Amino acid sequence: MQKFTVLKAKAAPMPRANIDTDLIIPKQFLKTIQRSGLGKNLFNDLRYDEQGNERDDFVLNQEAYRHANILVTGENFGCGSSREHAPWSLLDFGIQCVIAESFADIFYNNCFKNGILPIKVSSEDVEQLMQAAENKENEFNIDLEQQSITVGNHQIDFEIDAFRKHCLLNGLDDIGLTLQNESAIQDFEQKRTKQKAWL
Amino acid sequence: MTKLKTLYDKIWEDHLVAQSDAGDDLIYIDRHLIHEVTTPQAFEGLRMSGRKVRNPKATLGVIDHNVSTHKNRHQGVEVEEDSRLQVETLRQNCDEFGVELYDILDVRQGIVHVIGPEQGFTLPGTTVVCGDSHTSTHGAFGALAFGIGTSEVEHVLATQTLRMKKLKNMRVLVEGSLPLGVTAKDLILAIIGEIGTAGGTGHVIEFSGQAFHDLSVEGRMTVCNMAIEGGARAGLIAPDEKTFEYFKGRPFAPKGDDWDKAVEYWETLKTDEGASFDKEVVISANNIVPQVTWGTSPEDVLPITEQVPEVSNDAVKRAIEYMGLIPGQPLQDVKIDKVFIGSCTNSRIEDMRAAAEIVKGKKVADNVYAMVVPGSGLVKEQAEEEGLDKIFMHAGFDWREPGCSMCLAMNVDKLQPGERCASTSNRNFEGRQGRGGRTHLMSPAMAAAAALKGSLADVREYQ
Numbered sequence: 001m002q003k004f005t006v007l008k009a010k011a012a013p014m015p016r017a018n019i020d021t022d023l024i025i026p027k028q029f030l031k032t033i034q035r036s037g038l039g040k041n042l043f044n045d046l047r048y049d050e051q052g053n054e055r056d057d058f059v060l061n062q063e064a065y066r067h068a069n070i071l072v073t074g075e076n077f078g079c080g081s082s083r084e085h086a087p088w089s090l091l092d093f094g095i096q097c098v099i100a101e102s103f104a105d106i107f108y109n110n111c112f113k114n115g116i117l118p119i120k121v122s123s124e125d126v127e128q129l130m131q132a133a134e135n136k137e138n139e140f141n142i143d144l145e146q147q148s149i150t151v152g153n154h155q156i157d158f159e160i161d162a163f164r165k166h167c168l169l170n171g172l173d174d175i176g177l178t179l180q181n182e183s184a185i186q187d188f189e190q191k192r193t194k195q196k197a198w199l
Numbered sequence: 200m201t202k203l204k205t206l207y208d209k210i211w212e213d214h215l216v217a218q219s220d221a222g223d224d225l226i227y228i229d230r231h232l233i234h235e236v237t238t239p240q241a242f243e244g245l246r247m248s249g250r251k252v253r254n255p256k257a258t259l260g261v262i263d264h265n266v267s268t269h270k271n272r273h274q275g276v277e278v279e280e281d282s283r284l285q286v287e288t289l290r291q292n293c294d295e296f297g298v299e300l301y302d303i304l305d306v307r308q309g310i311v312h313v314i315g316p317e318q319g320f321t322l323p324g325t326t327v328v329c330g331d332s333h334t335s336t337h338g339a340f341g342a343l344a345f346g347i348g349t350s351e352v353e354h355v356l357a358t359q360t361l362r363m364k365k366l367k368n369m370r371v372l373v374e375g376s377l378p379l380g381v382t383a384k385d386l387i388l389a390i391i392g393e394i395g396t397a398g399g400t401g402h403v404i405e406f407s408g409q410a411f412h413d414l415s416v417e418g419r420m421t422v423c424n425m426a427i428e429g430g431a432r433a434g435l436i437a438p439d440e441k442t443f444e445y446f447k448g449r450p451f452a453p454k455g456d457d458w459d460k461a462v463e464y465w466e467t468l469k470t471d472e473g474a475s476f477d478k479e480v481v482i483s484a485n486n487i488v489p490q491v492t493w494g495t496s497p498e499d500v501l502p503i504t505e506q507v508p509e510v511s512n513d514a515v516k517r518a519i520e521y522m523g524l525i526p527g528q529p530l531q532d533v534k535i536d537k538v539f540i541g542s543c544t545n546s547r548i549e550d551m552r553a554a555a556e557i558v559k560g561k562k563v564a565d566n567v568y569a570m571v572v573p574g575s576g577l578v579k580e581q582a583e584e585e586g587l588d589k590i591f592m593h594a595g596f597d598w599r600e601p602g603c604s605m606c607l608a609m610n611v612d613k614l615q616p617g618e619r620c621a622s623t624s625n626r627n628f629e630g631r632q633g634r635g636g637r638t639h640l641m642s643p644a645m646a647a648a649a650a651l652k653g654s655l656a657d658v659r660e661y662q
Contacts, residue, residue, distance in 0.1 A: 022607075023630070031279075031281035080332065080628060110351075162222070163221030163222065174362060175250070178225060179358060184216050188216045196461075
């Protein structure tokens, strides 16, 4: 997994609540057996019309945001299905950080497994950052170590779980970490066989 | 005094392998269900790092999400090439890693959340995961069950554990009993209408009160299935006599002495009296009316006796436009094109019976295409034994093979742009049942009534 330390980039504003994972990546693109290549279909139905032409009014089709690496959006982002294709498609497009008032649990979790930083901030902060993102000249500076978002002279701090931060900063693979607990897992399995033989 | 615990606290503690200083726990996973869509990349990850499936016997595979529901599907009818490749990949992976798979010609094949309990693979007090958000369904039996992403699927395959932070406790207490003609689906839709789609975020919801006690285990599955639509990764209902009775004799259920020991343990699986919850909602069952969604989020729900809401904000405006509705229009005047009875929410035998009872001896409206997709081969077999297939077909329904089908439209069963569907599934998101498709969620009996009338209908007028 790629490390996340500091990100200096354009942020695309998507002022809409409850953006679900079907909207992020529709079902017809879930039939892949790979992780890569989903970026071109990120937000497919919002981004393209029925004929496959780009919709001019969609933010990621506008010149200033075509290469945005950050998304600022409404509450409950990523609700719905557990499909990890949602963070895969964001990452493949180039989005490495999503800022929102709140996230659905499974999506939030999936982000960390892919080196994407989901940042929760207050609704007032989202409002300010949304305005900042709407100014096409602005660049956002996200510093994970410092837990801060800076735009111009304005700085907003954010909270993040210490372990998740550690893994993102170092690009750590979860499975390798867990296997360091091998003896604890074995002990648990022995106890379980004794107490719950039916399993 | 020992600390009073919720059911969630108890199951969590029972599965604690290790705790880290950072506050995340390593939790043991008893049961892992896998399907074709969210696993190819996980197995690929195992292969690339030279890892094995730690406990193949704790893992069960089934093909459900993108399969054709045509009766000649085993001959390739209505099978798309990319779906075929995904199915074939699961076959190869299960074979290579020693995991049992219910393939297309196996009568045990069906929707992952239907077959888990049906086989007794899901059991009370177990931890159950699957790369599918509706894994919450299994909470109906007092199992801690939740959906995971593909990276976590790989993690469970390799380690039989998950690394996570404990969620908070929430209780939805429903007092009183449901009126006649009001079902588990109406109850959970009404709850989501009350708490909103983010109401349970960060929590496990325990459903308690008379209404859940009264429900059959299948009704409880419908409720827990949609806990995720209320934002909660898992829903829970304490197991009781009905639960134990349900599992007796199922293939993976304990037998003999083990059965008695298991029941003794299962009886301890309830929230201690006086245990506290981080969040609590109390709802009265007595006044619930059959529910139907009007918008593009499951929280956009109303009693069938109401009208399409007036535009109060941008989100409502967008939803009404997408759905092609008129503010103030009575819901019962909304014409439909298709009816879908199926999905992990409502495709079990009781759902089939409830819908069949409404359509028996009647005809589907001329303007409507209606389909029934049983949740598993065994549900289908049981329904056919009871003659339900004939009732549906005489009424003009299509009687299909098991799978997820038009709930998420990953196979050829889908809506065309602008088409409107009365659906027993769980999500009415934009494009969920096909690009531009319009979904109204409701119970199987309500969907059956809509099929007859050709528009949204109050099932109580058909009972």
